Amino acid sequence: MPTNELWSFCHLQPSTADKKQCIIIGGGVVGITAAYKLAVKGHPVVLLEPNSAPGKECSSCAAGGMQRSNPTVDKETWIAVTKSLIPFARYLFGGGREPYQFFHIDWFDTLSDPLFLRWSAVFAKTSLFPYPNKKSCKWNSCPSRITLCATW
């Protein structure tokens, strides 16, 4: 049975011509902004969020858009990312089925894309061998790291 709050929303506030009931699933930046905008226009909104506060998942670390970057990651992360990109990786390398199938890859287009191949090679190189010149490597003076951030 629903809680009293959910039940009361469902049965006490029918939509009218100028006030549409809205249910928003997700309390991140998009959900909250949509709720705010709809409420400003006079629409009653119910927002469902699985966490205890708004904006605590991706919206707490997003930079405001999609970025293609080539971060230098550790070896275990590189293996995990590479496995997630390979079809049937769990049969080859073990592990469970990735439940939500975030990556939808057209393998013909992807493997024939020189930019993807270049990215893969650079991602592997910088993650597995991140410090080619360890003695002088700082963030501001390490050409391999800065170049990667700048070009992909």
Add this chain to the structure above:
Amino acid sequence: MEQLSFTNYAVRHLVEMMETDSLLAKKTGFNPMGSLSLSYDVFDTKPNSANPTHGNTLEPSKQLEGEDITLVEPSVKNQEQQPTSAKFEFETCAASCERFTEELADRCANDPKLDVKFFYDTRVKGVSTAQGGQRRIVTHIQTNRGVIDVNDAQVLIAAGAWTPHIADMMDL
């Protein structure tokens, strides 16, 4: 490209909100000064070299070299190694996404004129749909706190990376 177009539209809309609302801009640390990606590799200065961001991005940018880089970002002068070139995305803005979200949530919760009910700790576990004409209509939303009878409400999925999962529940 449709997703990128929507992202472009959404980001522009958020930027407009911060440009016109100084309190929101202050809370989020809004900075409209653009972004600079430095390159230290001679390879990148070749005009025809492969640069994945050329042609595949909606973000307008221009290539800077030499003194032009320090005009945009004077602190580059202090770097041990000087960049060979830079990509300047002059329309890029920066702000804290988390603080932006929190501020709007506070306004929704505290402004009596805004009718927004927050149900935290409420996870959508299933969705019932029915065929309504040519479209499928959501009739019930099952959560860990009970079932919502959707009636004639409009349902918006704003679950970020989880959206495909929710859409899958709805047979969409």
